[in-house]
Amino acid sequence: MSEIGEEKPKENVERVVEGCRIMVKMVSQNEWRQAEIISRSRAQNGMMKFYVHYIDCNRRLDEWVTEDLIDLSSLKMPQRGGKKGGAGGHKGGDDAPDAHDSKKSQGRKRKIPLLPVEVETKPETAPDALPTPAVPSGSTPSLRGSMSMVGHSEDAMTRIRNIDCIELGRSRIQPWYFSPYPQQLTHLDCIYICEFCLKYLKSQTCLKRHMQKCQLCHPPGNQIYSHDKLSFFEIDGRKNKSYAQNLCLIAKLFLDHKTLYYDTDPFLFYVLTEEDEKGHHIVGYFSKEKESAEEYNVACILVLPPFQKKGYGSLLIEFSYELSKIEQKTGSPEKPLSDLGLLSYRSYWSMAIMKELFAFKRNFGFDREITVQDLSQATAIKREDVVSTLQQLDLYKYYKGQYVIVISDEKRQVYEKRIQDSKKKLRINPAALQWKPKEFGKKRTQSIF
Template identity: 35%
Template sequence: MTESTSTPARLQNTSYIVNKNGADQLVNILQRRPDGQVYVHYDGFDKRLDEWIPGTSLKPVNESARKRRRGTPSPTPTESETQPDPLMTEEEFDIKHHKQITAQRNFDKVNFGQWRIKTWYFSPYPLTDSELEDSTGLPGGSASTSKIPGVNRATVRSHGRTSDLLAGGLTRSHLSGEKSTLWVCDRCFKYMAEGAAWEMHIKHCDRRHPPGRKVYQRGAHIIWEVDGAKDKLYCQNLSLFGKLFIDVKTLFFDCDNFLFYILTDADSQRDHVLGFFSKEKISYDDYNLACIIVLPPYQRKGYGMLMIEFSYEVSRRGGKIGTPERPLSDLGLRSYLTYWVATLIRFFRRLLSVLPPDRPTITSSGRLPDLTGVLPPPSEDANSRKKRAKGWDGETPDSNSTFTTPNGLDDTIAAMRTVLTVSNPDGSATSHVVVRSTLAEIALATNLRIEDAAFALNECGLLGSTLEGVVGITREMVEAVAKERNVKRMCLDPAHVMLT
């Protein structure tokens, strides 16, 4: 190979202006190619939007204009800033190198079954033998000793994660076109560097569903629990593929301590993977989720929320109050905030309702209705059955949504309520629900961490009305948040969970 290497990242004067979607965006150049292409990061945006663009589209911007655009004063270098970096711990050293190494994607696209998907982030796929030969033939370096921009040393003495990344095709930065495409089997997640090998493999791959056992099944949608210690190769390949779309997590090739929960959608032939999440078998912090990904072709369809709800159901059945592992990505935080707010809103609706949610009216003959007992199921005619939402394609009808506890309330919620009934001049009566509880009691009733519940309540504005340190929440406020946040019914049906 005679193709030259790319220019190292983070060169001087790397800030430019690019017109994107009709607006000027400040970008930083991370890398250049001999053909004039530049790899840029859009200032203020997630690096999954980083891309190669023609160098001719760049407009220079001087330093003072750049600082005014960011709204930051011109800093004066201090003595501490001009000194060499202080001694770092092994963990700090590893984190710094990890950020520098993974700053650029090593694949542009991935072929996955019928989909060709644009990747978001770096994933440490090992180099193939042919790629090792190509990389060794590049001027100025070999596959094992190529210079990494900003990394002073890259030896076996570096942390294990750095060593894994060094094996992950860092020299692929010189590749373009079809050579920057990864080929992955959508059945077993085996990866290949060439399309011919991929086509040969899929003709003989007979895997119809993920390994492991079913832990949830509702119609065509199934969640499989896979033990990383029993199915190591499958879980390693799954993790490598997921890392293409996850940035804040660091990949370990030792999957023995993790369980993987894989969501699939079945057709007449096999089960198709929609997404997955992983969790540690033993978490001393009671984390119920390590990382989660819904494959890009299946996003914005409720599958991520289904997996989040399932992770909390696993914690609840284990007698624990779980929370996701930190840090959360921007998309992860948005999804979890949606779940926390929806969980609290559904709880407040039940808590602040005199009648069960599915019983807007109650009719009785001869005497007043007994609201302390188990109410009979509501009658349903043929027309109302036709109008019932069916959910996802292939989903079985919902189980009967009658409540097994009095008035649709469990003992925890019932103990928090006081029902005040006041007679009206016309002989009727009006009932009001009054609740006095602490944040800890609300968090316990919803199976949320106190800090997660407080964060969600603050974000949706329900902590804004306080009087002498007491927060007041009315049903009208709850419904306003529900409308603003578009709170929906749960995706998960606990009746279909198959955990023992």
């Protein structure tokens, strides 16, 4: 391979176009990896730079690299007739972790253009105002349901991370993916977001001016849960349209497998916050269709990066099922799930089901049988998810003409310890939840996230 810093012949560098595959020096890992060229441009110093997706890596690792980090001898041109900006025309398509799921969903894709955001601008706030988020050229694929997984967009523009940094409250965060913020913001080093109303602003000065006028110290909507400095607020996407749309824009920065739509009317948003003397600070959220024919209890779920790996993801999932219990329904997250989403849900399902099995054994011993339906009703987890979890745990066995649940002593000991350890982690206190299900019309809802 070529040494880093070695001068590349200009004619060879010019051959590197969108859709090519080439070996690239991945500096963060200090290794060479095959990558797909998503886009190219020329830097101010005249050197070519390329936006690359590393094959078999999560797209959050996509980045701009300069020409001195590519090995021209490994260049593979895209096949004729390949999809530009898609999989580069190479056999097998995109090798990203969610490629398998997106292939399964291709038959259900339909293309719907993004709807514009309605922004109210008052004369006195005009200096801080920013235009409506730009709509990508062409159209964006969608599946039924809010923020559905659709695989990677055919438009190369939406495959390129367009925001370098956001400042939200006390955190500066580097986004992972594209989100259709106004094009004027994409040239800034950082965009500034009010952590209470989620309005986006172009400078720290604008943010300070806005904070003097912003009346919020918590998300809009109803506070339906408060316990140990943690709260949940229920926001109606129709009544608080601006907040809901801004929340969706933020979420898209960290969710690759979802398509953003601005019609928030059919959705409720449940925002988790941490409270201190300054107010309630957003940690994460999930959205939910007001009326779901598929019985989904979560459309989209996100914990913001500064709060990840602290147990908040499991808390959001648990809260969604507590709502389902009050509704006296079983629920399930919108399918298909991303790879990380599936891991989070499987972890929650496993613990919830094992707890119920152990509780049943303590209460009834071997005098009564427990069915999958019993487990589903007790946990509010949809029957199909109960079965898939039992199979994944290798507890679902076919014996003498019927399926039975078999727990080995080894597995029992493992989960008894996990359940004991989980008591030290964040949990929902059902007594602190003050909520009643709302009645909505029977009109079918339309897809957003």
